[in-house]
Amino acid sequence: VSKIFQVALGILAAIGGFVDIGDIVFNVAAGATFGYQLIWVVAIGVVGIIVYSEMCGRVAAVGKRAVFDAIRERMGFGVGLGALIASEIVNFMTLAAEVGGIAIALQLLSGLPYRALILLAAVVLAVVVWVAPFEWIERIFGYGGLCLLVFAVGALKLHPNWGGFGHGWVPHVPDSGNLLVYGYFVVGLLGAAMTPYEVYFYSSGGIEERWQPADLGLNRANSIIGYGLGGFLSIALMIVSAELFLPEGVDPSTLGTVALGAEIPLGQAGLFLALLGILFAVGGAAIDTCLAGAYNLAQFFGWEWGKYRRPAQAPRFTISWAVLLVLAMAVIMSGIDAVMLTEFAVIFSVVALPLTYIPILLVANDKIYMGRYANGRLANTLGLVYLVVILFVSLTAIPFMILSHMGQG
Amino acid sequence: MSELDLVLGLLDHQIVDCEGRRCGNVDDLEIEGGPGDTPVVTAILVGPAAWRERGWLGRLASRLGGGKMVRVPWDAVAEVKSGIELSKTASELGLGKGDDRAAQWVEKVPGA
Numbered sequence: 063v064s065k066i067f068q069v070a071l072g073i074l075a076a077i078g079g080f081v082d083i084g085d086i087v088f089n090v091a092a093g094a095t096f097g098y099q100l101i102w103v104v105a106i107g108v109v110g111i112i113v114y115s116e117m118c119g120r121v122a123a124v125g126k127r128a129v130f131d132a133i134r135e136r137m138g139f140g141v142g143l144g145a146l147i148a149s150e151i152v153n154f155m156t157l158a159a160e161v162g163g164i165a166i167a168l169q170l171l172s173g174l175p176y177r178a179l180i181l182l183a184a185v186v187l188a189v190v191v192w193v194a195p196f197e198w199i200e201r202i203f204g205y206g207g208l209c210l211l212v213f214a215v216g217a218l219k220l221h222p223n224w225g226g227f228g229h230g231w232v233p234h235v236p237d238s239g240n241l242l243v244y245g246y247f248v249v250g251l252l253g254a255a256m257t258p259y260e261v262y263f264y265s266s267g268g269i270e271e272r273w274q275p276a277d278l279g280l281n282r283a284n285s286i287i288g289y290g291l292g293g294f295l296s297i298a299l300m301i302v303s304a305e306l307f308l309p310e311g312v313d314p315s316t317l318g319t320v321a322l323g324a325e326i327p328l329g330q331a332g333l334f335l336a337l338l339g340i341l342f343a344v345g346g347a348a349i350d351t352c353l354a355g356a357y358n359l360a361q362f363f364g365w366e367w368g369k370y371r372r373p374a375q376a377p378r379f380t381i382s383w384a385v386l387l388v389l390a391m392a393v394i395m396s397g398i399d400a401v402m403l404t405e406f407a408v409i410f411s412v413v414a415l416p417l418t419y420i421p422i423l424l425v426a427n428d429k430i431y432m433g434r435y436a437n438g439r440l441a442n443t444l445g446l447v448y449l450v451v452i453l454f455v456s457l458t459a460i461p462f463m464i465l466s467h468m469g470q471g
Numbered sequence: 472m473s474e475l476d477l478v479l480g481l482l483d484h485q486i487v488d489c490e491g492r493r494c495g496n497v498d499d500l501e502i503e504g505g506p507g508d509t510p511v512v513t514a515i516l517v518g519p520a521a522w523r524e525r526g527w528l529g530r531l532a533s534r535l536g537g538g539k540m541v542r543v544p545w546d547a548v549a550e551v552k553s554g555i556e557l558s559k560t561a562s563e564l565g566l567g568k569g570d571d572r573a574a575q576w577v578e579k580v581p582g583a
Contacts, residue, residue: 125553134483140526364496366570374583377573431553
């Protein structure tokens with residue numbers, strides 16, 4: 063029974079780790095612009111994050127190494143340091159965007175001033191990370207994030223066009239519409255689904271929870287079902303947006319508009335649950351990114367790290383996450399638009415993807431580390447296919463962003 | 472070990488002391504043996520001064536990080552797994568000083 067319980071918890075955690083402000087922004091914008099036509103991209107992205115997080119979890123359970131250990135071991139100090147700087151920058155942008163997202167959700171719920179709520183959000187996050195054990199952080203935000211299921215109910219109530227929905231699963235180029243904008247959304251949706259902080263956090267989490275080879279089944283279940291459900295929620299957001307915003311020509315550039323997607327079909331209760339779901343999903347992602355930034359630094363430089371240590375036993379790790387959180391609060395306080403920052407963070411993180419995913423694939427293949435748990439044929443085939451996908455999106459992300467004027471056409 | 476094995480198996484790996492404390496990464500290796508001899512690793516080098524030989528970013532980081540380096544004699548290595556396990560504590564070998572200094576600050580916060 064405790065195994066089932068653990069799987070359930072892990073799945074919840076994976077949902078929290080998957081659906082963040084980047085997924086919300088890109089899926090809703092994609093639905094409002096191209097209807098169901100981009101569902102296939104979400105599907106590809108979800109399988110990609112499953113393939114690579116399963117590898118990361120396996121490396122953590124068997125080799126006892128997290129992603130940035132692998133990056134430094136395989137890429138060396140110089141290239142590894144480059145990867146560290148790039149990933150810390152995009153990770154920080156994502157963190158600031160998530161903190162802004164929390165404040166927006168709180169403002170829509172309470173009506174209090176935005177800047178005061180940014181401060182409140184940062185203080186609450188700091189207290190939670192300081193006080194709560196790792197497992198509880200995952201649980202609180204995972205459960206809360208389930209409120210997003212309200213969008214799946216909303217999608218059904220809107221009686222989607224199932225023919226168009228089915229067609230959306232088939233990769234295709236649209237007959238009409240701006241192809242550069244379509245390309246921008248392809249890259250953005252893949253980037254949002256495979257954001258690197260997810261694997262930094264997932265792999266370090268495996269070590270926090272002291273996974274052993276016996277936990278590999280748990281790892282597989284968590285990654286497949288958890289990220290699968292995250293993808294399900296993303297597609298629900300896209301459907302709601304396609305039904306409500308596309309026909310009206312609405313550009314859902316605020317989180318308030320996103321929440322309307324649950325209010326119109328389901329009323330006040332829908333709106334409340336949607337905002338609560340956004341609050342917890344984005345809050346969980348803020349903690350994930352904040353800790354991921356500190357995990358990466360500590361692993362690269364060899365410092366002691368982990369929430370399973372007392373804060374003073376992993377002091378530089380503790381200082382790192384605290385400083386990242388304070389800086390993120392300051393950046394978002396300065397008045398930068400959180401949704402805009404999210405788009406930049408997702409697109410730039412796509413550029414940093416190969417430096418994260420190539421070392422994972424190499425280490426998961428290493429027989430010395432992994433013994434009989436090294437990648438099998440399925441993991442390697444998928445890993446290589448996704449490496450091609452990742453290289454393609456990382457090379458095209460910035461050109462698409464510039465040529466499509468960030469999806470504005 | 473061949474040179475490739477040394478690089479893959481030791482360089483840039485995590486160092487863990489005999490109490491399970493993480494206390495740095497292998498930043499460089501001290502290797503002895505002339506041409507024709509079998510090279511022998513005599514020590515592990517840890518700290519910013521050892522980054523100088525690690526590419527231009529390493530040189531820059533070394534300058535910013537100050538000139539400190541700790542030499543851990545190979546005798547102090549108990550086992551090489553995915554990490555390098557030592558037979559002594561970090562403080563006996565002069566490792567983990569950065570964390571020790573930072574701990575003095577963090578300890579002042581309640582609940583640390």
